Amino acid sequence: MKLLETTENQIYTLVDIGNDAHFSRRAKSMGLAAGTKIRVIRKQDKMPILLFAKDTLIAVNRKDAEGIEVNINV
Amino acid sequence: MSKIALLGQPNSGKSTLFNALTGSHQHVGNWPGKTVERCEGSYKYKDETISVVDLPGSYSLAADSEEEKITRDFIIDGTADLIIVMADSSQLARSLYMLADFSKLDAPALLLLNMEDVARLQGKQINIQLLEERLGIPVLSFVAADRKRYESLKEKIYYALKNTPKLKWDKCEDGQEFKWIETLLQDVVTAKENQYSMSKFDKIATGRILGKVTACIAMLLAFACSMVIAAPIMGVGTMIPQFFTPLLQKVMDSFGIHAFIASIVSVLVPNTIYFSFSMAGFVFGVNFVFVFLEDIGYIARVAYVFDGLMSKLGAQGKSICPMIMGFGCTIGGAAGSRVIDNYGQRLLTIAMTWAVPCAAIWSVIPVLATYFFGSGAVFVVLGILIYMILMITIVSKVFGKKLSPVEDRTGLIMELPPYHKVHWKNVLYTAWTRAFDIFKRALRTIFLISVLVYLLTFSGSGRIEDSVLYHVGILVEPVTKFFGMGWQTFMAFLSSAFAKEAVLGVLNAIFAGDGSLLSGTFEAKALGVDSSVLATVMPTVISKAEALAFMFAVSFNVPCIMALSSTYRETHSLKWTVRMALFYTGSALVISCIIYHIANIFL
Incomplete structure (x- = not known):
């Protein structure tokens, strides 16, 4: 599923960061890469998504979140 | 003279480190032909002068932006005798990314693990010795905002410069950065397992509406605080012409000096000092408040809630801070723009802040408008506010193309650091050096x-x-x-x-x-x-x-x-x-x- 479709307080694993090379490199430098475990902290309308990954609270804007593919961790 | 360079992501505490190391011995310019800031300074240790280059804040060495290209080329060039690579102790798994990228290049380095105090609070322990052994370069646990720790850093740098230590750990392969970090950190970090939960305040501070309201209130409070801090300094400034102008006038008169010269001495000189003094006072106040807000980690929240709006203008969320400050005083806006880590966007923000009418204008316009339009003055004020928004948009279009190229703009992806305890000495010191600097040059x-x-x-x-x-x-x-x-x-x-x-x-x-x-x-x-x-x-x-x-x-x-x-x-x-x-x-x-x-x- 897409990062935009996730629910708060769930844990997911990143599968794909999307096609924008520029963005995916930036995401990687912030600790987000395929295989990274994330917890969605806060999703508000029209606001970037807040997630917790690798000990850090990270904000990701909605447009790029559309391109990020995640798997739910059970 | 040896040369060291500071490498780290924005928000890694790099500029705090640079300022604390070099103090007032710094000169700021631009990288040749680029709209990227070049900060260079120096300090003395054991009779040796060490020059420090603050490499432009970049997220990696991927050469995605002007900043990253400059940083990368500079390291490959080999101009520096030692590169200080910065990482965040409280989140090593993420922040060692820069080191992983750096390992692909071949340069002498020292690893500085900043925010040791935060890591300790979170119950994390880092085996520095083991890390040092594995990497083959000196590693130092550090708090950039704590001025007591600089002696040990300077000593470490001093000896590292003699040995030019290089990484002996395997080079990281492209795409394997996190694997590289994971292997490196095995048995290095011990941490208590604790689940992150957002504090009540942070829920408000990052709220879509409440967050913006909080940010605006915080900025207005920041302005008020800056004024309170600046007022006594400005008050002393006002006394300069009040006291000296009549006095000097009398002296000039008694010598029968021509009025042309007499006014230069009696009016111009005291007023120049007064203006510079007031300006420095205000810059001190603004910087004090902004460095404080940044130090505790609040500015990142402002950046987050205002990113959507500001990125449309080619700026970043933090740009709202100087712009709101601009309602009080444009000097405060310009000084407050320091919170913006990207030079081009900082310039753009200042350009937009100019369009915000300052308190002095607000004290003049309603008076004038009432003379001419009576109660219709309200519409004049309203018209000015509307035109302000238009003007900001125009400025962002005119200057944004060059200062914040569209191809360099990325959607927001940023770190919201945990709230820190404030380091008062650092706040005071930074505010003081900036104010003094502006005073000298403003004269x-x-x-x-x-x-x-x-x-x-x-x-x-x-x-x-x-x-x-x-x-x-x-x-x-x-x-x-x-x-x-x-x-x-x-x-x-x-x-x-x-x-x-x-x-x-x-x-x-x-x-x-x-x-x-x-x-x-x-x-x-x-x-x-x-x-x-x-x-x-x-x-x-x-x-x-x-x-x-x-x-x-x-x-x-x-x-x-x-x-x-x-x-x-x-x-x-x-x-x-x-x-x-x-x-x-x-x-x-x-x-x-x-x-x-x-x-x-x-x-």
């Missing part, structure tokens, strides 16, 4: 411009008709009339570029014949203005259309010389400061022209 700029204004406004007889400005005003009046201003308003318009309060002082000198142009301009803040005369005489000479055009022209003219001078200080680019000034003067005349001609039809 010269303000004096030069003051001399120019002085030459234009001086009249031997004290009558306005004998000043150069009057003759120039009369001469160009046919032209300025087209832009909607007669000579009186045009003179006030020109003087508004000196100090916004001067508008009333100059108009007072012209219409009430009260005081000379010189004192109207220089002592506007100190002199009372006889408003009853202004209110009755002015509307008989100036048409409503002209008044309206004039008020817009003044509100959106270049800011006062102190703001101009602090813009030059913050951007250290004469080119961009002049470009902005020309653009604002030009657009102020254009808006004045448009409003005048339209208003003439209706009023």
Whole structure:
């Protein structure tokens, strides 16, 4: 599923960061890469998504979140 | 002389480190041909001078942006004898990314693990010795904001410079960065397992509506605090001309020195010192508050809630801070723009902040508007606010193309650091060095411009008709009339570029014949203005259309010389400061022209 479709307080694993090379490199430098475990902290309308990954609270804007593919961790 | 370079992501504490290492021994410029800031400084340790280059903040060495290209090339170049790679102790798994990227290049390095205090609070322990053994380079646990720790850092650097240690751990392969970090960190970090939960305050601070409201309140409070901190310093400043001007005047008179020279000494010099003093006081206040807000981690929240709005303008969320500050004082806006880590965006933010009318304008416009429009003044104020938004948009289009190239703009992805305890010494020290720096440099700029204004406004007889400005005003009046201003308003318009309060002082000198142009301009803040005369005489000479055009022209003219001078200080680019000034003067005349001609039809 897409990062935009996730629910708060769930844990997911990143599968794909999307096609924008520029963005995916930036995401990687912030600790987000395929295989990274994330917890969605806060999703508000029209606001970037807040997630917790690798000990850090990270904000990701909605447009790029559309391109990020995640798997739910059970 | 040895050269070291600082490498780290934005928010890694790199600029705190740079400032603390070099203090006032720094010079800031641009990388040749680039709109990227180059900070260089030096410090002495054991009789050796070590020069420090602050590499532009970049997220990686991928060469995605101008900053990253410069940083990468600089490291490959081998100009530096040692690279200080910075990482965040509280989140090593993420922040060692830069080191992983760096390992692909071959350069001597020292690893600095910043934010040791935060990591400790979170119950994390790092086996520095093991890490050092594995990497083969010196590793130091550190708190950049804690000034007591710098001796040990300097010592470590001193010895590292003698050995030029290089990484002995395997080079990281492309795409394997996190695997590389994971292997490296095995058994290095021990942490208590604790689940993150968002604090109540953070829920408010990051809320879509509440977050913005909180940020605006925080900025207004920040302005109020800066004023409280600055007020005593400015108060001392005010006393300089109050005390010295009459005194010097008397001395000059007793020696029979010509009025032309006498006023330079008695009016110009004390006022220059006073202006620089007030400016420094304010810069101190603003920096104190902003460094504090940044130190505790709140600015990142402001950046988060305002990113959507600001990124449309080519700026970043943090840009809202200087812009709101601009309602108080444009100098504060320029000084506050330091929170923006990208040089181009910082320039763009300052350019947009200029469009925000400052408190001095807000003190002048309602007064003038009431003289001409009575209760209709409300609509004038409203019109100015609406035009402000338009002007900000125009500026973002005109300057954004070059300062924040569209291809360099990425969607927001940022870290929201945990709230920290404040390091007061660091806050004080940073605010002090910045204020002192601006004081030193402002003296010269303000004096030069003051001399120019002085030459234009001086009249031997004290009558306005004998000043150069009057003759120039009369001469160009046919032209300025087209832009909607007669000579009186045009003179006030020109003087508004000196100090916004001067508008009333100059108009007072012209219409009430009260005081000379010189004192109207220089002592506007100190002199009372006889408003009853202004209110009755002015509307008989100036048409409503002209008044309206004039008020817009003044509100959106270049800011006062102190703001101009602090813009030059913050951007250290004469080119961009002049470009902005020309653009604002030009657009102020254009808006004045448009409003005048339209208003003439209706009023």
